Amino acid sequence: xxxxxPVVEKVLSANDSIAAQTRALLDSRRILALNxxxxxxxxxTSLVERTVAALKPDCGVAMINGDTxxxxxDAERSQRAGARSVHVNTGGKCxxxxxxxxxALGLIDLDGVRLLLIENxxxxxxxxxxxxxxxxxxxxxxxxxxxxxxxxxPKMYSGVGVLLVNKIDLIPYTDFRLDYxxxxxxxxxxxxxxxxxxxxxxxxxxxxxxxxxxxxx
Amino acid sequence: xxxxxPVVEKVLSANDSIAAQTRALLDSRRILALNxxxxxxxxxTSLVERTVAALKPDCGVAMINGDTxxxxxDAERSQRAGARSVHVNTGGKCxxxxxxxxxALGLIDLDGVRLLLIENxxxxxxxxxxxxxxxxxxxxxxxxxxxxxxxxxPKMYSGVGVLLVNKIDLIPYTDFRLDYxxxxxxxxxxxxxxxxxxxxxxxxxxxxxxxxxxxxx
Numbered sequence: 027x028x029x030x031x032p033v034v035e036k037v038l039s040a041n042d043s044i045a046a047q048t049r050a051l052l053d054s055r056r057i058l059a060l061n062x063x064x065x066x067x068x069x070x071t072s073l074v075e076r077t078v079a080a081l082k083p084d085c086g087v088a089m090i091n092g093d094t095x096x097x098x099x100d101a102e103r104s105q106r107a108g109a110r111s112v113h114v115n116t117g118g119k120c121x122x123x124x125x126x127x128x129x130a131l132g133l134i135d136l137d138g139v140r141l142l143l144i145e146n147x148x149x150x151x152x153x154x155x156x157x158x159x160x161x162x163x164x165x166x167x168x169x170x171x172x173x174x175x176x177x178x179x180p181k182m183y184s185g186v187g188v189l190l191v192n193k194i195d196l197i198p199y200t201d202f203r204l205d206y207x208x209x210x211x212x213x214x215x216x217x218x219x220x221x222x223x224x225x226x227x228x229x230x231x232x233x234x235x236x237x238x239x240x241x242x243x
Numbered sequence: 244x245x246x247x248x249p250v251v252e253k254v255l256s257a258n259d260s261i262a263a264q265t266r267a268l269l270d271s272r273r274i275l276a277l278n279x280x281x282x283x284x285x286x287x288t289s290l291v292e293r294t295v296a297a298l299k300p301d302c303g304v305a306m307i308n309g310d311t312x313x314x315x316x317d318a319e320r321s322q323r324a325g326a327r328s329v330h331v332n333t334g335g336k337c338x339x340x341x342x343x344x345x346x347a348l349g350l351i352d353l354d355g356v357r358l359l360l361i362e363n364x365x366x367x368x369x370x371x372x373x374x375x376x377x378x379x380x381x382x383x384x385x386x387x388x389x390x391x392x393x394x395x396x397p398k399m400y401s402g403v404g405v406l407l408v409n410k411i412d413l414i415p416y417t418d419f420r421l422d423y424x425x426x427x428x429x430x431x432x433x434x435x436x437x438x439x440x441x442x443x444x445x446x447x448x449x450x451x452x453x454x455x456x457x458x459x460x
Contacts, residue, residue, distance in 0.1 A: 065283045066367050066396065067388025094368050097394055118398070120337055120368035148395075149366055150283050151311050151337035170387035170410060171284025177314055178365075179283065181335070193387060199416055201443070226418070 041156055044124035048131065048159025052142065057088075058241055059142040061122075061160035063182065066148030068168035069192040071100045072225035074143055078107040080235040085140035085242060090114060090130045092122040092147045100145055109143070110134050121152040124159055140242050150179040154186075162187040169193040169202045176210030184214045188221070190234060195224040258373055261341035265348065265376025269359065274305075275458055276359040278339075278377035280399065283365030285385035286409040288317045289442035291360055295324040297452040302357035302459060307331060307347045309339040309364045317362055326360070327351050338369040341376060357459050367396040371403075379404040386410040386419045393427030401431045405438070407451060412441040 052059050064070045071091075078087045089109035091101040094116050101113035112130040116122065127144060144160055146153040154163070165186040167175060170193060176183040183189075189211065197204070204222075211218055221237070223230035269276050281287045288308075295304045306326035308318040311333050318330035329347040333339065344361060361377055363370040371380070382403040384392060387410060393400045400406075406428065414421070421439075428435055438454070440447035 065365070065388075067282060067385075067392060093395065095395070095397055097397070099391060099395060118368070118372075120366065147368065148282070149337065149368060151335070151364065151366060152369075155335075168284075168387065170385065170413065171282075174316060175284060178310065178312070178316060180312060180314070196387065196413065196416055199413055 038155070041124045044128055045157035045159040048124060048128050049161075051131070052159065052161070055136055055139070057136065057139055057142050058238075059144060059160040060238075061144045061146060061158050061163045062166060063146045063150075063153045063163060063186070064148060064166035065150055065168070065171055068148070068166045068171065069225045070145050070148070070166050071103050073166055073190065073192065073223075074100075074104050074109070074145060075107040076225055076228070076231050077143065077235060077238065078104065078109045080231070081141060081239065082108040084239065086110065086138035087141045087143065088134045088136065088139045089143050089145065090127055091145045092116055092126065094118055094120065094147055104143075104145075110139065116147060120147055120149045121156050122146050122158055123156050127158045141238070150175070150182045154182045164188045164190065166190045166192055169196045170200055173201075173203045173207035174210075176207060176214055180214050183211055186215070186218070188219050191220065191222045192225055194222045194229065195227050255372070258341045261345055262374035262376040265341060265345050266378075268348070269376065269378070272353055272356070274353065274356055274359050275455075276361060276377040277455075278361045278363060278375050278380045279383060280363045280367075280370045280380060280403070281365060281383035282367055282385070282388055285365070285383045285388065286442045287362050287365070287383050288320050290383055290407065290409065290440075291317075291321050291326070291362060292324040293442055293445070293448050294360065294452060294455065295321065295326045297448070298358060298456065299325040301456065303327065303355035304358045304360065305351045305353065305356045306360050306362065307344055308362045309333055309343065311335055311337065311364055321360075321362075327356065333364060337364055337366045338373050339363050339375055340373050344375045358455070367392070367399045371399045381405045381407065383407045383409055386413045387417055390418075390420045390424035391427075393424060393431055397431050400428055403432070403435070405436050408437065408439045409442055411439045411446060412444050
């Protein structure tokens, strides 16, 4: 088993240098890139739909959707919402890698694009280990997942720059304790910018969209 | 990159032979082993608590909890529910492997144990590729994850022997279409035994417990 470690290290370091090239390309074009991570079903695609719909009048939005199979449901939903969208089949891998994002970017007409949303594979473990070249890692948590998730996935919660807590409309029907959840988050990542939202009802999304818009300015 | 494939194949094949040894040990002791897989927060641990509480009067239950960190919340919950419980830290890996289960089993007094519950890491991608020696793979889906999950995670839904659909008490508050979900499941895995349940309210759990009890007989 010890022979596997150098292979993994080499792969991660090659990944980092590709991510740095992607970042340089994005910066030269003044494109803000967000890497969206979450459990399966936390609401990444719904958040993308809402965000694209709100920002589309102001700027071009591009979208890269990572999936473990050929099924391109999320990419199609982003496209319908108005984004220039590319589906990446990770071939069973549980995370996106920098080379996948680089190759997908090469397929998108970036003219007029100011925002790139990267929807990672639904997983709270592996995606946090792979830099993609994005400016910010965004975690979409969701109320029905439970309030213990920061305590159980500390690496994910420590490594993100923004947190959305989705499905807050379900709080009355669950045992979710917002104060316990928040205490866990703030211990791992003090001062983390957090948006409680409901992509279903629309609640809280204006603040999130305003925050993204301010970063595009 | 091509050099990585043989390494992975070799690791998977070594895994399978350890899994076969574990299965032989379990069979010789007449222990039924279930490998529980799910997204983070779908309710694996709540299901374990309910199942252990119901079966404890009849038989000893052992529990192996896989987590990506040192935090042993789930193992402690299983223990409080009455199981002989071992916490496995996967060291950041997003799935359990056969050697981890074998080593954990070595730490449990199996005297009187008839049921072994293995709680895999919360992830719908990788755990399905690793045999552990269990008799049955059990998937815990959950209503708020959305009704599109069978379509997006076909490998997971194809490879399981039982499905629980948890949090059915939330159906009225979500857009979950049970018929669309079921159609996806049945296309991938015709005739899959399915239990709609709510670990919060207790609804549907009697049928699940009766089904497990019948397999112990």
